[in-house]
Amino acid sequence: VLQASRGRGIAKALMAAIERKAGELGRWLLVLDTVPQQAAEKLYERLGYVRAGVVPDYAESSSGGFDPTVIFYKRLA
16 A cells, blocks of 8 residues: 555555455455565554564565565454
């Protein structure tokens, strides 16, 4: 969600829609990843996602190096 639009519940609503659709499709487990130390980590934890760990050197950065990612999962009811 763009910085200017944060704090309006947009990400929470998007995640709720994703979870609802996944449930309709018979899915019971969602897995996602995000850049470490970002607001998204706290959001996912508030929404019931469990931090599974960090994958180092996951994606190439703009500086030519590699950045890690944080993996989260959630079991749907």
